[in-house]
């Protein structure tokens with residue numbers, strides 16, 4: 001099968017609170033988004049990588065990777081789902097698209113390969129996730145515990161999430177309440193589709209708050225040594 005990649009990178013990184021969008025902060029030797037793109041650009045089985053950047057992005061074009069022949073840049077949208085959809089529409093016909101957050105620089109090629117192996121073996125999509133480890137509590141609005149939630153089948157959703165690109169476009173476009181789409185799998189779920197989880201690495205973190213920058217730096221330095 002044929003694989004392509006969509007990287008939503010049009011966010012502003014409000015929660016990190018830096019003066020530029022978090023994907024353009026430097027960690028170790030390069031920007032976060034360059035770390036993120038590397039394993040996809042270098043992957044022999046990936047034909048094309050589409051990155052969605054914000055309308056007023058003034059950083060991406062200056063990156064060394066910006067002129068790579070595998071890369072296409074499109075304008076993102078207001079919400080993550082809008083940025084994903086705009087990139088999906090720019091993709092040529094492909095069997096599978098892997099959607100991966102620009103803000104997850106610690107993705108390892110072994111996890112990308114796990115998803116691709118699943119596609120080859122089962123002819124179907126899947127997403128990465130890792131098991132919840134802590135005891136989980138559900139509370140009311142006053143932080144009073146209502147119950148302890150059974151942890152056995154609870155997962156942290158990760159990216160990449162891999163689906164047929166036509167199926168994903170149809171699923172996203174077909175959902176009435178777009179705010180319910182917080183990842184690609186949720187669009188497929190809402191459209192009535194079946195999504196399988198592939199157990200992924202828990203160090204594939206999303207840089208969300210400023211303290212995550214140190215963690216990302218730590219993991220990236222371990223991977224390269």
Ligand code: CTP
Pocket residue numbers: 007008009010011012013014015016023052076077078079080081083084101102103104206207208
């Ligand atoms: N994203 C996007 N388009 C948007 C919003 C988010 O492409 N309109 C991307 C981000 O760039 C990021 C990924 O979606 O790579 C995950 O989103 P998140 O971690 O929430 O990033 P931000 O929206 O940038 O951060 P924040 O919510 O703190 O502002």
Ligand code: MG
Pocket residue numbers: 011
């Ligand atoms: Mg956001």
